[in-house]
Amino acid sequence: MDLTTLKNLIASETGVAVYFSAPNCGVCHALRPKIEELFSEKFPSVKFVHVQIDKSPGISGEYSVFSAPTLLVFFEGKEFLRKVRLMSIQELQGTIARPYKMLF
Template identity: 70%
Template sequence: MKQLMTTTALEETIATEIAVAVYFAAPNCGVCEALRPKVEALFSEEFPAVKFLYIKIEESPEIAAKFSVFSAPTLLVFFEGKEFLRKVRLMGIQELRDKIERPYKMVFNI
């Protein structure tokens, strides 16, 4: 897990990495804190080739604004530089797994 602090750095990472997941969280957000370890575990165990990034909205409001993140938690998943998935607030781990599995296998030839 890595936290980026600039819009440019995040855009560069999305452009250069094959797959990127960006998890946005807000302060005092119980859902954000409860869900984050589960989402992180999903990516590290099931989709290890996806670069997982964690952004604290209060520390990087310009990034949230640039990516139109107005609610927390928000998960953005990019494949080959294009936004593939946007989940806001309530998201099930099984639902995420189901939505990401097929494109992940296609992109990484698994």
Template identity: 45%
Template structure:
């Protein structure tokens, strides 16, 4: 089971991390997640992707000030770069992170 410590360890050991916050009762979350995970994994292979069920670990959601689902947090080198909640498209998220990802790798 995920803990705040394991999430923070992921953030410190990986240069690019996506945290995906959802819950079992969120139909939008379940429709968006596979498409977003596939796009991120394909476009940006070094990303570490963590899915967080806020019903199981509300303390993690609280720590990151996540109060709506789905919420996506993108971190580069341990720092939050992007936060998207509720209404988002896969293409929008991909385009928002493309340039900083490429700059980080260059």
């Protein structure tokens, strides 16, 4: 995915989650399936996008993502949530649930 495509997706979709990972990051690889499952089960209307920092440095730079894992959640084109490194699935679910119910 390129920067223009991602920007268009964020602008056109009500909800977008962007998960940034790095190739040699064990936490990234362990956390990704759990976060993907959370969005597919609890927040199915939010589009989930995975970005590898090493393959898309332009996207990482544009969104000021310099460490992995990082999760950005956008609602109606605006950044709603930014989680870097340590993130709890339960905490994510609690934080996202209220705006999700209001928008969908």
